[in-house]
Amino acid sequence: MSEASRLNDVSLILKCTRRCNFACSYCTDRRKSTRPLNFENLVHIIASTLERESAGNTTFIFHGGEPLTLGREYFQKLLDVETLCVPNPETIRNIIQTNASLIDDQWAAFFRRNHIQVGVSQDGPADVQDLQRRYANNRTTSSDVRRGVECLLRNEVGFGVLCVVTPAIMKKGAHELFDFFLRSGVTRVGFLPLRPSSAEFASPEERRAFYKQSARYAKFMGEMYKIWVDSGDTSIVIRELSNIMSTLLGGSSTTCVGSGPCVGRHFGVEPSGEVNHCDKFLTDERFSFGHIAEQPFSAILRSEALKRAQELEMGLRENCARCDWFTQCKGGCLYHAALFAGAGLQDRSEVCHLRPIYDLIDSDIRRRIGESVKLPNSSTVADHPMGSG
Amino acid sequence: MKNNPSLVQSVQLLDSPDKLRNIGSAVVKEAIARAMIRKTKSGAARTGLQILKGEKVPESFKKAFNIRVDAHGAALENWPRLGAAQGDYFEVCYEDAGAGYCECWPDAPDFEQRITNISETRLQTLAGVAKDEIAKHFAPEEIKVLQAHGLVKI
Numbered sequence: 344m345s346e347a348s349r350l351n352d353v354s355l356i357l358k359c360t361r362r363c364n365f366a367c368s369y370c371t372d373r374r375k376s377t378r379p380l381n382f383e384n385l386v387h388i389i390a391s392t393l394e395r396e397s398a399g400n401t402t403f404i405f406h407g408g409e410p411l412t413l414g415r416e417y418f419q420k421l422l423d424v425e426t427l428c429v430p431n432p433e434t435i436r437n438i439i440q441t442n443a444s445l446i447d448d449q450w451a452a453f454f455r456r457n458h459i460q461v462g463v464s465q466d467g468p469a470d471v472q473d474l475q476r477r478y479a480n481n482r483t484t485s486s487d488v489r490r491g492v493e494c495l496l497r498n499e500v501g502f503g504v505l506c507v508v509t510p511a512i513m514k515k516g517a518h519e520l521f522d523f524f525l526r527s528g529v530t531r532v533g534f535l536p537l538r539p540s541s542a543e544f545a546s547p548e549e550r551r552a553f554y555k556q557s558a559r560y561a562k563f564m565g566e567m568y569k570i571w572v573d574s575g576d577t578s579i580v581i582r583e584l585s586n587i588m589s590t591l592l593g594g595s596s597t598t599c600v601g602s603g604p605c606v607g608r609h610f611g612v613e614p615s616g617e618v619n620h621c622d623k624f625l626t627d628e629r630f631s632f633g634h635i636a637e638q639p640f641s642a643i644l645r646s647e648a649l650k651r652a653q654e655l656e657m658g659l660r661e662n663c664a665r666c667d668w669f670t671q672c673k674g675g676c677l678y679h680a681a682l683f684a685g686a687g688l689q690d691r692s693e694v695c696h697l698r699p700i701y702d703l704i705d706s707d708i709r710r711r712i713g714e715s716v717k718l719p720n721s722s723t724v725a726d727h728p729m730g731s732g
Numbered sequence: 733m734k735n736n737p738s739l740v741q742s743v744q745l746l747d748s749p750d751k752l753r754n755i756g757s758a759v760v761k762e763a764i765a766r767a768m769i770r771k772t773k774s775g776a777a778r779t780g781l782q783i784l785k786g787e788k789v790p791e792s793f794k795k796a797f798n799i800r801v802d803a804h805g806a807a808l809e810n811w812p813r814l815g816a817a818q819g820d821y822f823e824v825c826y827e828d829a830g831a832g833y834c835e836c837w838p839d840a841p842d843f844e845q846r847i848t849n850i851s852e853t854r855l856q857t858l859a860g861v862a863k864d865e866i867a868k869h870f871a872p873e874e875i876k877v878l879q880a881h882g883l884v885k886i
């Protein structure tokens with residue numbers, strides 16, 4: 344794909360509902376308000392995104408809360424609206440991010456029939472899953488989620504798992520996590536660092552705590568990398584590691600993290616219809632672009648607010664200027680850069696969780712190339728274009 | 733990628749009366765052209781469509797066929813070149829390519845009007861089908877939202 348056409352690609356995380364049947368301990372998304380993204384706003388956002396000038400590819404990521412609580416009819420309508428907008432749907436990609444508890448054969452058939460990719464949020468073995476991810480009524484969720492994952496596997500639905508690397512996960516250790524997913528038949532996994540809920544309002548202590556915990560995350564991922572490459576199993580893709588490997592080998596990242604400037608390419612939409620930069624900045628005024636019903640998406644792309652956010656992004660990414668991996672990593676996740684600002688820390692590369700992983704994989708690749716050892720697959724990753732938790 | 737062909741077809745038809753007309757005339761063109769080719773190849777071309785050299789070529793024919801005309805709109809040559817009995821009909825109805833023959837005499841004085849009228853009727857039918865299809869997918873108040881966005885135009 345050419346750089347020019349890539350520039351016209353956008354992805355939108357649609358927070359279809361804030362309602363969720365789970366109440367995960369670290370969740371920043373769940374709200375009591377149960378009003379979903381209504382049909383009118385849905386039509387506004389879908390139609391005007393697809394009708395934007397020189398539109399390239401468009402990815403819609405349906406997120407929540409738990410999107411499946413809205414029922415299949417909601418998503419069928421949404422697909423119908425897409426069809427009304429673009430008779431040729433080749434340029435549209437639909438992804439649903441779900442906790443998997445509601446997936447049954449009918450849902451799986453629906454995903455398959457409509458070529459919807461699925462991202463499952465799952466925190467590994469039952470004890471960790473049940474510690475961190477419980478139903479709102481406090482019931483455990485692991486067996487229902489396992490059933491949902493099995494259903495996807497049985498129906499051959501393309502899916503990947505996203506796992507938030509909490510202290511409990513790190514305590515479990517990379518080995519157990521890797522074995523768990525391998526045993527479950529999951530072949531595409533992303534490991535997200537745990538993050539504070541707001542880059543705008545986080546206190547300096549919270550920001551520093553994030554970077555402190557980042558070192559543990561890097562250690563965990565380093566262990567995961569060794570287990571992964573030693574397994575020699577090229578069918579497994581660990582998204583963050585695959586992407587780093589890919590960028591080191593001259594390829595590109597499949598997610599926003601590692602793809603450089605993201606403002607203007609990735610958007611988050613609240614159930615109310617408010618549009619922001621990505622879903623990490625939904626409450627952040629600096630990255631807020633107004634209501635979708637008040638302006639077409641093309642106007643948002645040309646807006647002063649977006650330009651200001653892009654300038655802000657450039658400034659924030661400059662914190663990476665001293666890093667050896669900037670060419671490959673392009674400044675990582677903007678949300679993490681925004682957390683760094685105001686943390687009272689000096690050099691981002693000194694505290695960044697990605698740098699040690701780059702160091703590790705780079706030296707390992709060099710060694711293995713020297714020894715002509717085959718590396719795991721680095722090109723086909725879980726493909727959720729929004730890469731950071 | 734998802735595939736929802738019946739709705740896609742409906743959508744194309746819903747677009748606008750002008751586009752509907754164009755789609756209609758494209759169908760007409762193709763149906764007639766195919767019939768002509770078939771007949772020409774089989775050696776049994778019928779001449780309901782025949783235009784004789786020097787005859788004024790109706791506008792609808794000019795749109796549908798590549799007939800060379802002079803400054804006054806008269807045919808520069810017999811068209812099509814194979815001739816047969818005057819007053820015959822062509823086999824494929826331009827309303828529905830699968831419907832057998834058409835009783836509209838292309839050389840009838842009201843041929844052009846018939847094309848327009850019948851196409852319109854046909855388009856109304858197609859629009860009705862499309863409307864029913866849309867109604868299967870969306871509630872009335874949702875159709876209003878879609879109409880407001882120009883996504884449904886009937």
Ligand code: SF4
Nearest residue numbers: 599605621676678731
């Ligand atoms: S997750 Fe991070 S890198 Fe991706 S779009 Fe959001 S801020 Fe940018």
Ligand code: SF4
Nearest residue numbers: 663666672675695698
């Ligand atoms: S400091 Fe971290 S985020 Fe920045 S370029 Fe280096 S590795 Fe990437």
